[in-house]
Amino acid sequence: MSEDDTTAHSSKRRPFLKAGAGAVAVSLAGCTGDDSEGTPTEGTVEPATDSTPDTVDEGEEITEGGDFRYGMSNAPAGLNALSTSSSYSWVILDQIHAYGTSIDPVTFEVHPNLFTDWTVENVDSGEPDVYFNVRDGLTFNDGEDFGIDDVIFTYNFLKEAQPGRYANNISPVETVEEASNDWDVHMKLSKPVGTYDTTQLGLPMLPKHVWSDVDPAEFSQYKPTETTYEVDGTEYSGPVGLGAGRITRYEPDTSVEVTYRDDYTLNDLQWLEDHDNLRAGGPFIDTLRVNVYGSSEALQQAFLQEDAIDAMYGSIQPSNIPKVEDKEGARIVTGSDTGYSHYSFNMRRTPLDDTIFRQTMGFLFDHIRWTDQLNRETELRGAFVMPPGYEAVRPETAVDGAEINEHPATKAFDFLQDQPGVPNFSAIKAYLKNGEPIHGEEGSYADGEREYPGSLTGASADETEARHEYTWGSVESDVLQDQPGVEEEIRVNGKTITEILGRPLEMMMYPPQDSPLSAQMVENFVGQLRSLGIPVERNVLTFNTMLNEVYRDVNFDIFPMGWTSLSPFAVSTLDSLFTSDNAHGPDSEHESLLNNPMGYGLEGVPGADDLIKDALSTMDTEERNSKARQAVEKIYLDYPTQVNSHAIPQWPVNEAKWKGYVEGIPSPGDSYVAWQFQNVHLKE
Numbered sequence: 082m083s084e085d086d087t088t089a090h091s092s093k094r095r096p097f098l099k100a101g102a103g104a105v106a107v108s109l110a111g112c113t114g115d116d117s118e119g120t121p122t123e124g125t126v127e128p129a130t131d132s133t134p135d136t137v138d139e140g141e142e143i144t145e146g147g148d149f150r151y152g153m154s155n156a157p158a159g160l161n162a163l164s165t166s167s168s169y170s171w172v173i174l175d176q177i178h179a180y181g182t183s184i185d186p187v188t189f190e191v192h193p194n195l196f197t198d199w200t201v202e203n204v205d206s207g208e209p210d211v212y213f214n215v216r217d218g219l220t221f222n223d224g225e226d227f228g229i230d231d232v233i234f235t236y237n238f239l240k241e242a243q244p245g246r247y248a249n250n251i252s253p254v255e256t257v258e259e260a261s262n263d264w265d266v267h268m269k270l271s272k273p274v275g276t277y278d279t280t281q282l283g284l285p286m287l288p289k290h291v292w293s294d295v296d297p298a299e300f301s302q303y304k305p306t307e308t309t310y311e312v313d314g315t316e317y318s319g320p321v322g323l324g325a326g327r328i329t330r331y332e333p334d335t336s337v338e339v340t341y342r343d344d345y346t347l348n349d350l351q352w353l354e355d356h357d358n359l360r361a362g363g364p365f366i367d368t369l370r371v372n373v374y375g376s377s378e379a380l381q382q383a384f385l386q387e388d389a390i391d392a393m394y395g396s397i398q399p400s401n402i403p404k405v406e407d408k409e410g411a412r413i414v415t416g417s418d419t420g421y422s423h424y425s426f427n428m429r430r431t432p433l434d435d436t437i438f439r440q441t442m443g444f445l446f447d448h449i450r451w452t453d454q455l456n457r458e459t460e461l462r463g464a465f466v467m468p469p470g471y472e473a474v475r476p477e478t479a480v481d482g483a484e485i486n487e488h489p490a491t492k493a494f495d496f497l498q499d500q501p502g503v504p505n506f507s508a509i510k511a512y513l514k515n516g517e518p519i520h521g522e523e524g525s526y527a528d529g530e531r532e533y534p535g536s537l538t539g540a541s542a543d544e545t546e547a548r549h550e551y552t553w554g555s556v557e558s559d560v561l562q563d564q565p566g567v568e569e570e571i572r573v574n575g576k577t578i579t580e581i582l583g584r585p586l587e588m589m590m591y592p593p594q595d596s597p598l599s600a601q602m603v604e605n606f607v608g609q610l611r612s613l614g615i616p617v618e619r620n621v622l623t624f625n626t627m628l629n630e631v632y633r634d635v636n637f638d639i640f641p642m643g644w645t646s647l648s649p650f651a652v653s654t655l656d657s658l659f660t661s662d663n664a665h666g667p668d669s670e671h672e673s674l675l676n677n678p679m680g681y682g683l684e685g686v687p688g689a690d691d692l693i694k695d696a697l698s699t700m701d702t703e704e705r706n707s708k709a710r711q712a713v714e715k716i717y718l719d720y721p722t723q724v725n726s727h728a729i730p731q732w733p734v735n736e737a738k739w740k741g742y743v744e745g746i747p748s749p750g751d752s753y754v755a756w757q758f759q760n761v762h763l764k765e
Contacts, residue, residue, distance in 0.1 A: 136357050136358060137356070137357060137358060137359065137360050143360075143362075143365055143762050144365075144762060144763040144764070144765055145365045145366075145367075145762065145763070146365075146366070146367050146763060147366050147367060147368075147738075147739075147762075147763045148366070148367060148368040148369075148370050149366045149368070149369055149370065149391055149392075149739065149758065149761060150370045150372060150389065150390045150391045150392075151172070151369060151370070151371050151372070151390060151391065151392050151393070151394070151754075151758075152371075152372050152373075152374055152380050152383050152384065152389070152390035152392070152393040152394065153169050153172065153371060153372070153373050153374070153380065153393070153394040154373075154374055154375065154376055154377045154379070154380040154394065155167075155169050155373065155375070156169065156333040156334050156373050157169040157170035157172070157173055157333050157337065158170050159304070159306075160173060160174060160177070160305050160306055160319065160320050160328070160331070161300075161301065161303055161304065161305055161320075162174055162177075162178055162285055162287075162305075162320065162322075163239075163242065163244040163246060163247070163300050163301070163303075164244060164246070164300065164301040166246060168394075168751060168752070169373075169394070172371065172394065172751075172754060172755075173326075173328075173337055173339060173371065174320070174322075175324070175755040176324050176325060176326030176339045176341075176369060176755070176758065177222065177319070177320050177321075177322040177324045177326050177327075177328070177339075178285040178286075178320070178322035178323065178324050179194060179195055179285065179286070179322065179323035179324050179347055180194055180195065180283050180284060180285055180286075181194060181195045181196045181213075181232075181282040181283055181284055181286065182194050182195075182196060182199075182278055182279060182282045182283045184279060184283075184649070185352075185356075185359075186359075186743070186746040186747065186753050186756050187356075187357075187358050187359070187745065187746060189471070189473065189649040189650070191278045191279055192350070192352040193216075193350065193352065194216075194347065194350070195215065195216055195219070195227075195232075195286055195323065195347075196213045196214060196215060196216065196282055197213075197214045197215070197216050198213065198214050199211060199212065199213035199214070199278060199282060200212050200213075200264075201277060201700060204273055204700050207272060207273065208255070208269065208270060208271060208272070209269075209270045209273055209274075209277070209700070210267065210268070210269060210270075211267075211268040211269075211270060211277055211281065211282070212260055212262070212264035212266070212267055212268075213264060213265065213266050213268070213282060214264060214265045214266075215227075215228065215229050215232055215265045215266060216347075218346070219323060219346070219347065220323075220344070221288045221321050221322060221323055222312075222317075222321060222322060222323070222324065222325075222326065222327050222342060223288070223291075223310035223312060223317070223321045224310075224312050225288060225290055225321075227286070227288075227323055229259060229265050229266060230289055231286055231287065231288060231289045232257070232265075232266055232286055233257055233258060233259065233266065234287065234289040234292070234293065235284065235285075235286050235287045235289075235292075236251070236254060236257035236268070236284075237257065238287060238292060238295075238297055238300075239251045239284070240254060241297040241298075242297035242298070242300045244300060244301075247284060249280070249653065249657075250280045250281060250283075250284055251281075251284075253270045253271050253272055253274050253281065254268060254269075254270060254271075254281055255269040255270060255271050256268070256269045257269075268281060272698060273698040273699070273700050274697070274698065274700070275650075275652055275696065275697055275698060275699045275700050275701075275702075275705040276648075276650050276652060276653060276697075276705075277700070279650065280653065285322065285323075286322075286323060288321045288322070291308060291321045305319060305320035305321070306318060306319055306320070306328070306331050308320065308321060312327075312342075317329065318331070319331060323347070324347075325341045325342060325345040325347070325348065325363075325364055325759075326339040326340065326341055326342070326364075326369070327339065327340055327341075327342060329368070333373065334373060335372070335373055336370065336371060336372050336373060337370075337371040337373075338368060338369070338370050338371070339368065339369040339371070340367065340368050341364045341366065341367065341368070341369075345364075348361060348362060348363050348364070348759060349361050349362055358743065358745070359743065359756065359759075359760060360741065360759075360760050363758075363759040363760055363762075364758055364759050365741070365760075365761070365762035365763075366758070366761065366762065366763075369758055372389065372390055377398075380393050380394070381393070381397065381398060381401055384397070384405075384411075384733055385401060385404050385405070385408065390735075391734065391735035391738065391739060392732065392733065392734045392735065392750065392757070393732075393733060393750065394750060394751050394754075395730075395732070395750055395751045396459075396728070396730050396731040396732060396750065397413065397731050397732070397733045399456055399457045399459050399731075402457070402459075402731060405731075405733045409737070410735060410736055410737025410738070411733055411734065411735060411736065411737075412733075412734060412736045413731050413732060413733055413734075414730075414732040414733075414734050414742045414743075414744055414749050414750070415729060415730055415731060415732065415744065415745075415749070416470075416730045416732070416744065416745055416746050416747055416748060416749040416753075417468060417469065417470030417727075417729075417730070417745070417746070417747050417748075418461070418468040418469075418470065418645075418727040418728045418729070418730065418747065418748070419468060419470075419645050419646050419647055419747045419748045419752050419753075420468060420643060420644040420645035420646060420647050420727070420728075421463055421466060421468060421643060421644060421647075421724045421725070421726070421727050422460075422463070422641070422642075422643035422724075422725045422726050422727075422728075423463070423641070423642065423643060423644075423722045423723055423724050423725055424442070424446070424588075424606075424639055424640065424641050424722070424723045424725065425639070425640060425642070425678065425679050425721065425722040425723070426439050426442070426638070426639055426679060426720075426721060426722070426723075427635065427637055427638055427639075427678070427679065427680065428679050428680045428681060428683075428686045428687075428721055429635070429680050429683075429686070430582065430638060431549070431573065431581050431582075432548075432549055432573045432578065432581075433586075433638060433639075434548060434685075434686060435544075435547055435548040435549050436518045436520075436542055436543070436544040436547075436548075436687060436718075436719060436720055437512070437513060437516065437517070437518035437544070437547045437548075438513070438547075438549070438551075439720040439721070439723075440493075440494050440518055440519060440720045441509060441512065441513060441613075442494075442610075442639075442720075442723055443493075443494025443495065443496075443720070443723055444494060444495075444496065444497040444504060444505075444509050444512070444527070445496075445504055445509070445606065445609040445610055445613065446496060446606055446609075446723060446725065447496045447502065447504075447605060447606075447609070448462045448463070448495055448496050448725070448726070449496065450502065450602070450605060451602050451725060451726060452726055455598045455601055455602060456598060456726070458729075459728065459729050459731055460725075460726035460727065460728055460729065461486060461726060461727045461728075461729060462486065462495070462726060463723075463724030463725045463726045463727055464486060464491040464492070464717060464724055465491070465713050465714065465716075465717050465724060466647075466654075466655075466658070466659070466713055466716055466717070466722065466724055467647065467651055467654075467713050468647065468727045468747075469485045469486045469727060470649075470747055471647070471649045471651065472485060473649070473650075473706050474649070474650065474651035474706055474709045474710055474713060475710065475713070476490070476491075476536070476537040476538045476540070476710045476711075476713055476714040476717075477490075477491065477537055478706075478710060479537050479538045479539075479707070479710050479711075480537050483537060488534075488537065489532070489533070489534050490533070490534050490535065490536060490537050493519045493531070493533050493717075493718075494519070494720070494723075497509060497527055497530055497531065504609055504612070504613070505527070505530055506612065506613055507528065508527040508528040508529075508530040508531075509527060509613060510551075510553065510613070511527060511528035512526060512527040512528065512531075513547070513551040513571075514551055514552070516546055516547035516550070516551075517545070517546055517547070518542060518544060518545070518546070518547065518718075519531075519533050519542075519718065520541055520542035520544065520545045520718055521535065521536040521539075521540055521541030521542055521718055522535060522536075522541070523535035536714055536718065537710075537714060538707075538710050538711040538714045539711065540711045540712075540714035540715040540717075540718060541715070541718065542687065542715065542718035542719050542720075543687035543688070543719060544687060544719075549573045549574050550573070550574050550575075551571060551572070551573060552571075552572045552575070553569040553570065553571055553572065553614055554569065554570060554572055555569070555570065556568065556569065556570045556614070557570055557577050557579065557580075558570060558577055558578070558579040558585055558616035560579075560585045560611070560616045560617070560618050561611055561614065561616050564608075564611045564612070566612065567611055567612060567614060569614045570614040570616065571613065571614040571615050577616065578615065578616050579616050582638075584618075585616035585617055585618045586610075586615065586616060586617045586618070586638045586639065587617070587618055587619075587620045587637065587638045587639065588603060588606070588607055588610075588617050588618070588619055588620065588638070588639045588640075589619075589620050589622055589627055589630075589631070589637055589638075589639065589640040589641065590603040590619050590620070590621055590622075590641060591621070591622070591623070591624060591627070591641070592621055592623065595623070595624075599641060603619060603641065604619075607619060617639075627640060627642075628674070629674075631678045632674040632675060632676070632678050633671055633672070633673065633674045633675075634671055635665050635671065635678055635680070637678070640678075644658065645748070645752065646748075646752050649747075650705070650706075650709070651696070651706075651709035651710075651712075651713065652693065652696045652697045652705060652709050653697070655689070655693045655696070655697075655709065655712055655713070655716075656693055656694070656697050657676050658676050658677055659677060659681050659682065659688075659689060659693060659712075659716055659721070660677065660682055660688075660689075660690050660693050660694070661677070661680075661681070661682035661683050661684075661688060661690055662690075663675045663676045663677040664677040664678070664679070664680045664681065664682060664683050665678070665680070666680075666683055666684075679721040679722060680721075681716075681719070681721035681722075687719040687721070688719075689712045689715045689716055689719070692708060692711055692712040692715060693712050695708055696708035696709045696712055730748055730749055730750060732749050732750030737764070738763065738764060739761050739762065739763065739764060740761070740762060740763075740764050741760045741761045741762045742757055742760070742761055743756050743757055743760050
């Protein structure tokens with residue numbers, strides 16, 4: 082199956098997994114472990130780092146036309162908007178479908194789209210009333226008119242079908258009907274939802290004249306590519322939607338072609354006309370030609386050597402950055418990450434149930450080695466579970482003048498060195514022996530080697546002292562006896578970890594041939610843990626095997642992975658990834674994949690359920706963001722997951738023929754690539 086992601090226009094951003102620390106993005110529902118890291122290169126690599134959006138020259142004359150060639154490594158997994166989670170599918174579907182509201186990819190403001198305006202009333206009742214108006218004069222790509230009936234049909238169909246992709250969006254919706262006042266539509270919610278304008282109003286609208294023939298109970302069986310329609314004497318086959326595109330070729334294993342209609346007006350909206358960094362009136366290209374190459378390596382080479390494509394899905398490998406720089410007419414567009422890479426811990430197991438022990442992992446992970454040396458500065462140091470580009474929900478925003486990712490409070494658990502590349506083991510031992518984790522209060526920690534200024538938001542960890550007593554004694558575990566230079570082994574309440582678990586701790590990793598950079602980092606990390614006297618062994622698993630072991634069976638100690646396509650509003654992501662609702666408890670039957678394998682928030686371990694649920698139901702934007710920031714920082718202090726890094730996307734493009742690429746937006750070559758297709762145009 083293919084990579085999974087969400088769409089640039091989809092307001093409800095469902096989080097998706099990415100394999101390894103900076104590899105591919107895949108969802109829980111169908112995934113692959115394709116490597117996208119490449120291997121380290123000799124010499125200097127200078128990645129693109131300036132992600133400042135360019136200002137649009139409104140007086141520039143646009144040359145329209147041309148076929149833009151875009152490459153993907155995997156085939157789309159169908160074009161049913163209700164059943165496919167494939168990011169490759171959504172590259173195409175975003176050209177076909179349109180959404181009730183639209184998120185600005187630069188500012189993350191919510192703008193009108195299919196719906197022109199909206200309001201919410203009776204919030205204090207606990208069952209808010211949402212009213213909104215539907216834009217007049219729009220047509221589906223098959224020429225049929227769009228109206229209020231299609232909107233009401235869409236919501237009722239989704240309520241009955243309950244497709245997994247939109248289940249969280251539709252579940253709070255009690256009723257949707259034609260309004261009896263001056264508004265067009267009345268939506269009744271069962272509870273306050275802080276992001277109603279992007280979750281409940283941000284859905285793709287379905288054409289009633291097509292989907293009314295589909296049984297909601299069997300929506301996943303519907304194949305839109307078998308739908309045919311005629312416009313101006315030309316016959317098309319493919320999904321019907323309110324987007325600018327029509328499918329003119331669909332051979333998913335090799336190529337897909339989307340042709341744009343001339344009568345499209347949805348990209349002429351006033352907010353686009355007024356935008357400094359986006360251009361109204363697109364798409365300006367005639368056709369989007371999508372070529373499928375079957376592997377990441379073949380895709381990279383198609384851009385570098387064959388001159389077969391103008392741009393590709395995702396980023397160029399770090400090892401190939403110099404080749405892009407040397408390629409005539411090519412350049413790299415950069416932007417910001419929509420997620421993070423991490424190691425996460427099973428909080429149900431001793432000593433990983435102890436906040437201070439989990440925090441100690443951070444003192445042993447060499448961020449500099451990972452970001453600067455192995456990834457050649459194409460990754461940013463990690464701290465919080467919201468990427469740096471999502472400033473409104475980053476804890477630094479709570480303090481005037483606090484620089485994103487640079488304030489000392491973001492570096493509480495950074496690699497603690499007494500010389501380059503060597504952890505300060507004596508200070509780390511003192512930190513554990515002292516038994517006071519960094520929990521939000523200002524203080525001096527790790528034998529005076531770490532000065533923590535206090536939390537940015539007022540957040541505090543649940544645990545202010547260690548659960549266990551940590552001492553060191555003779556080396557007993559076999560895995561440490563085989564490690565050169567280890568003279569002492571840690572004791573937890575007087576016992577070795579091997580005695581407690583019946584084995585050493587296990588660090589999962591991917592096969593080195595699949596993720597070479599991640600493998601090198603695991604080797605370094607495991608070595609540092611062992612040098613502190615912690616018995617750790619590696620467990621090599623393929624991505625799909627690891628997925629089930631972690632997210633379904635909860636059979637792990639420490640695992641590497643990542644998330645992408647997180648919500649810029651934070652709350653839906655935090656609810657999905659960090660509440661106990663999405664964790665397997667002691668009585669779970671483990672039949673399903675749940676997003677919180679750490680067990681964060683379960684009884685007996687730290688959690689942020691109350692903060693997250695409160696933020697999720699807050700309908701005032703600034704108040705919601707403030708609560709979200711506090712939840713994000715609490716997760717950082719509780720340390721259920723160690724955020725290793727955030728990618729700096731390196732999207733290679735053909736600049737000799739095309740211009741108008743949008744800089745500085747999240748994931749410019751994949752999750753948000755629909756904005757590129759709307760803005761790019763011929764140079765002459």
